Amino acid sequence: MHHLRKRPKIFLTLIPLSALLLLTLSSLTKKPIQNRETPQRIHIYNKIQIPESACEGTLYPDLCVSTISTFPDLHRKSLPQIMSAAINVTVAEVKASESNCTRILRRFPELDLLEKRALDDCLELLDDTVSELENALSDLANIKTTAKNKNDLQTLLSGAMTNQYTCLDGFAFSKEKIRPYIEGRLVNISHHVSNILAMLNKIQKTTSFEGEAFPEYGKMKGGFPKWLSRRDRRLLQTAVTDIVPDVVVAKDGSGNFTTVGAAVAAAKNSSTARFVIYIKEGAYFEYVDVDKKKTNLMFVGDGIGKTWIKGNRSVVDGWTTFRSSTVAVVGTGFIAKGISFENYAGPSKHQAVALRSGADFSAFYQCSFVGYQDTLYVHSLRQFYSECDVYGTIDFIFGNAAVVFQKCNLYARKPNENQKNIFTAQGRDDPNQNTGISILNCKVAAAADLIPVLSSFKTYLGRPWKEYSRTVFLLSQMESLIDPAGWLEWSGDFALSTLYYREYKNRGPGSNTTARVTWPGYAVTTNETEVMQFTVGNFIQGSQWLTSYNIPVYLNLTS
Secondary structure (H helix, E strand, O other): OOOOOOOOOOOOOOOOOOHHHHHHHHOOOOOOOOOOOOOOHHHHHHHHHHHHHHOOOOOOHHHHHHHHOOOOOHHHOOHHHHHHHHHHHHHHHHHHHHHHHHHHHHHOOOOOHHHHHHHHHHHHHHHHHHHHHHHHHHHHHOHHHOOOOHHHHHHHHHHHHHHHHHHHHOOOOOOOOOOHHHHHHHHHHHHHHHHHHHHHOOOOOOOOOOOOOOHHHOOEEOOEEOOOOHHHHHHHHOOHHHOOOOEEEOOOOOOOEOOHHHHHHHOOOOOOOOEEEEEOOEEEEOOEEEOOOOOOEEEEEOOOOOEEEEEOOOOOOOOOOHHHOOEEEOOOOOEEEOOEEEEOOOHHHOOOOOEEEOOOOEEEEOOEEEOOOOOEEEOOOEEEEEOOEEEEOOOOEEEOOEEEEEOOEEEEOOOOOOOOEEEEEEOOOOOOOOOEEEEEOOEEEEOOOOHHHHHHOOEEEEOOOOOOOEEEEEOOEEOOOEOOOOEOOOOOOOOOOOOEEEEEOOEOHHHOOOOOOOOOOEEEOOOHHHHHOOOHHHHOOHHHOHHHHOOOOOOOOOO
16 A cells, blocks of 8 residues: 555565675674583483473474573473573573674664664664563562562563564665664564563463453552552642642743753653653654653643644654654653644655653653654553544554553544555564553544545554554444444455454444454454453553552543
8 A cells, every 4th residue: 555654574675785794794693503412311301391391382382492491400490480591591682682783883884874773773672672571580580479460571571572573673664784684683582582471371360350351450549540659640630730840841941941851861860759840831843752761750731732842753754663753751650741742744754753652651641642654652561541632644553562542532634645544553463462552432533634535535443563463442432434344454364363453332433343344353342351351450450550640540441
């Protein structure tokens, strides 16, 4: 389809560099693994039976068996200990891949700008992977609480796997031959993480609540999820004029800073206390990066359409999709209230992100996200959006987070001629990832510029970016812009059997499902138990963190 995202699932056709570049890069590839001595018969149980048992049900059993067979005293290790050892192996491979990317950048300064940016993305993403895997090790260290921490572990491992594929996505428009020299390592890392995720499924979690996917997270306090602190709840419920911020950003110089980026830089690193940045009304033309060291930040603006953060980076202008975002947040516990985030590159500039979030426990309340293709990049980990507006054209809510949109307005805009509108493109790569897009009690409608030409463009609820794409629309109002088929193929029959798409008790003219697609992975459901797993309380464990943010939220389908 013309102008749609180029996110290939197979390797790109390779265009050779100079012979010198190829010869030098070849020295950066991994050396073959030396064959090990055949184990003595006395160790057959350790080397074969235990690995095969632990690796049963993994997607890459040969890699799994060959990895854990090398662990000493294997017969004495519990499953969490085996997983920890596998994570340590994976961390070492991630660090080796980081070194590989660094060597390429250092040795070949003549690489084009897009190639350099893609490698820089990989370095950041690999660093995030190390952090996520090390946090997973901490959760596994206390075996007695492993079952309780199972959902945290799934989240961390899901995010770690997503990072590798995001790195490779950055080379989708590359004209050089760098990708093959990093790809094998990254795919191997992802396969290791996939196997660890599959092992995690063997750890049983005992519960006393029926019908809930994550019952230990379902408790409320004062009408909010318990994970939100009392101060955060107050901040989100309090009028802007009554909030006492830590710093103020104002274009006219009346605050502490005139740019948002300067205020972020002033925040203490690795803070466990909330740091509130009040951004006064105005348009701030800048690119803001809330990196992983900037934890527990909160942006408070004067409201949608009043406080703007704007940029216009795009893939057409030489940025990777990952790096095109006007605002990127990675620091855990990020909150935004009353802000409009925009990428105004336009519909002809292809991928152009307004906001990217890879921040665990991130929440956005009464914010707007304005763009065209790829407006809102819900990259990874757990996220929540309440009473927000999202505007775009192609795949304008996309990524591989576990994310819930509650009481939001999703607006399709007028695209270029011969383009189609697609609300979602979910990027789940592995059936054991706990990720997906849940759209609950939202409005799905046409923006003002699309309404006069509605009949000229087709609009769909989503399409499968990756093989196990998962998206649900629950109890939402769908206007007439939705094509009767509802959903669009990505490429031929790719992912049609492995995706998970559901519609549940939606309303409005666009919710008529009589002519919907007949893919094996799609269904209209009336099963409340099935869709309950995609609520705030269950899907993103909202009762443990959202309740302290003071965002109006309900944990179940309607309350």
